[in-house]
Amino acid sequence: MFEALLIANRGEIAVRIIRACRELGVRSIAVFSEADRLAPHVLEADEAYPIGAAPAAESYLNADRVLDVAARAKAQAIHPGYGFLSEQAAFARAVTDAGFVFVGPSAETIATMGNKTEARRRMQEVGVRVVPGVTEPAGNPEEAGAMAEDVGYPVLLKAVAGGGGKGMRVVEAPKDLAKSFAAAQREAQAAFGDGTIYLERFLERPRHIEIQLLGDSHGNLVHLGERECSIQRRHQKLVEEAPSSVLTPALRESMAAMALKAARAVGYVGAGTVEFLLEGEDFYFLEMNARLQVEHPVTEMVTGIDLVQWQIRLACGESLDFDQDDVALTGHAIECRITSEDPRRGFLPSTGHISYLELPSGPGVRWDGGIRAGYEIGLHYDPLLGKLIVHAASRADAIRRMARALDELVVTGVDTGVPFHRRLMLEPDFVNGDLSIRFVEEHPQLLDGPADEDLRAAFVAVALLEHDHRQHRQIPRVGDNGANTLSAWQQAGWPWRQE
Amino acid sequence: MRYFVTIRGKTVSVEVGTGEVRVGDETVSVDLAGIRGTDMSTLLMDGTSYRVVARRDGGCWVVDVGGCHEVAEVIDERTAVIREMTGDPGPSNGARTIRAPMPGLVVRVEVDEADRVEPGQGLVIIEAMKMENELRAEASAWVERIHVSRGDAVEKGQLLIDLAPLSDA
Structure with missing residues (x-):
């Protein structure tokens, strides 16, 4: 080691x-x-x-x-x-x-998989199905327009060097193409230093399913099942789960076989992920991520395999000490990405300083975080504050556990996506597993403000705090920093003592 | 003592008594206790337990409600009466101005002064955290004044564009 x-x-x-x-x-x-x-x-x-x-x-x-x-x-x-x-x-x-x-994998593998059009071409060569599209980058809006006519609207513009939703635009009709092309190019240039754009057919209601792989340098390559990451906004994942609620063992096998084929084609070593879009029983290669994924914990929870430790062990030249038959999926895991973004304002980034932080715990709860109370959230980096992950026996249990854990989580000082996640865990279509990557746009009510009951408590609390503030302002007390620590009942005597 | 609390444009009257409050026309038993050294309080309302995180910020309260951060304005009964008599609508009058919702960089201004804009029309694009965010008009209006130009770095809350209602022009 x-x-x-x-x-x-x-x-x-x-x-x-x-x-x-x-x-x-x-x-x-x-x-x-x-x-x-x-x-x-x-x-x-x-x-x-x-x-x-x-x-x-x-x-x-x-x-x-x-x-x-x-x-x-x-x-x-x-x-x-x-x-x-x-x-x-x-x-x-x-x-x-x-x-x-x-x-991580070799520089050659990263280069092949990092270039999205090159990756598509390589995958097609070995018989992996890709989303209908073109494998050549579009040089200008006119070229993109001609390609879009071939592929058929709606089309998705993507950055050749891209990932993470940056430099991506959906174009519904020819009239919107030029404007979106320019925006995608600018974003791609800013994010990756490469403004090259390509396009592909935009599927109507697909699910995002990805297969986790682990390969050693001795020729062993296994898959660790799938993750479903259909809950997205602007092509950035918000919630991920494993396993997917719609994959039959047969479908899982055929998707995994395709993923393994893709990885073998490039001699993959280390932890990697092959992403697919699934519509009905048809699935298409989207891209291969030659790195650790944000959502790796859900796979760790259902397989009991520590992906990060294995990355390090594999890089050290160790062999996998288990084979495909040893990999079993136990229970169900869900991850919510907690970001400093305001869902009510279209997930606009929010900055500030974390004034208070209370993390959930208890059975089956895991927090992978990068913040602490007092920490300043600026604009320089990704808005991901941390990931809340739960594991339970079934999907229904995992959803209830996540709802409970989200209730325990308190992050103040910046706006977060927590209200969105709380609503999502109660949304019948989510509970029923009726997902697609359009889920968030199809359920705009998930982006609403607080629930009426919580608002009522806020009205009362604010009135009480204001009242208390005014009383303290009028009668300053020695040794009191203004914080109210005595409740009205304590001050007036507990009710049972008055009886 | 009676207070009027406004959150998200909705105003509720809360009369604070001892161990109870009157919210609208309902009386509930309440107990609020703060946790020293934090913005966290615990509110028991008719026995139901709520965690409240709130801090005073420039005369208002910023309160965390179910994970949402809301700005709450509180006035007492006397102030409310004075406002009613003078017709002063209070400090909230933001509908005609477009402000930066977060710090960032102006990538593009999509309108010119004196343009007529329609609901949903893009006004200005701000880049923050490497994502472009388009601010759009909420209602039909005239663009009265543009305060920023391409390449400007803007702070959260900075005035970007003044809009005038169609009837004013």
Whole structure:
């Protein structure tokens, strides 16, 4: 096993990797930007080194600085997490060239899978079905228009270098194409430094199903079942679960077989995910993510396999110590992504400082977080604050458990998606498993404000707080900082004492 | 003491007594106790337990309601009477101005001064956290004044565009 590993990331995923290191007895080395001096990953790691200013381009995306720290801190391996440098083939190559182990697939695999049109072509060559579309990038709106006529509207514009919903636009009709093309190009350029766009047919009500894979460098490759990630907004996943409520064992087998075929085609080593769109019984290859996925915990919960520890062990050259027959799915797991975004305003990012944080616990609850009370949420990075994950015997039990855990979660200081998730767990169509990637737009009521009963409590609480505030203002008391700690009953005498 | 609490444009009268309040025309028993060093209080209302997280912010309260952050304005009965007599609608008058909902960068201004805009029409695109967000008109209006231009960095709440109702023009 490695003696020391550098984590080239921040937030919840850096904390997750540090946890895996601790359990494996590996020294963890964090890097941080000026904005992250007080971030949880800095506090949790064995060592932490500054790598630059707050903007990601000057810190977490600065490969030279990361490699410099790795050398100084005597790291043997570098884990890129997800996002940032994780899907940059050049970085993977630089890591290896500098004599470190890159925790992930080879630079060649990343390059093939990272280029979406190249990936589509490779998949079609080995007989993997892809969404109807074109494999060539569109150079300008006119070219895109001609391609869109071939594929048929509605079409989806996507960034060749893309992921995470950035640089993506749905175009319903030819008249909207030029404007959307320009916006997608700008977004792709800003996010990936590459504004190349391609397009594919936009399916009406598909589900997003993905297969988790794990491969070692000795030729062993297994799948760990599927995750369903149909609850999305703007192509970013909000809720993920495993297993999917609609996959029969036969369908699971054929999707997994296709995923394994895709991975073998590129000689995949490490943890990877093949994403599909499923409509009815038909499924189409979407893309392969040559990295750890945000939603990996739901797979860990139902398989009992620690994906992050295995990534590190596989990078170290170990063989998988189990085979396909040993993989069993137990119970049901759900993950809610808790982001600093306001669902009522179309999930606009919200900034501020976490004034209070209370995390859920109890049976079957897991929190993978990257925040703490007092922490400042700025605009420089992804709005993911943490992930709430539950595991239970059945899907219905898991939904009830998630609803309970969400009730326990209190994050104040920034707006979060928590109200959305609470409503979702009560939504009959969600409970019945009637999902598609259009679910959120088909259920706009999920984005409403608070429930009437909660509002009523707020009206009363605010009146009482204001009343209390005015009383304290009039009669300042020695040694009292203004906080009311005595309740009216305590002040007046408890009711049973009055009787 | 009677208060008028306004959240999201809805005003409710709450009369605070000892160990009970009158909400609208209903009386409920209440007990509120704060947890020292935090913004957290516990409210028992007719026995039902609520967690309340609230802090005072510039004369208002920012209260967490079921995970939503709401701004609550509280006035007492006397202030309410004065407002009614003078016809002062109070501080909320935001419908005609477009403000930045978060800090970010102006990617594009999609309208010009004196343009007529329709509900849902895009006005300005702001980029934050690498995502573009389009702010749209909520009602038909004239664009009276544009305060920002492409490339400007804006703070949360910064005035971007003044709109004028059609009847004013």
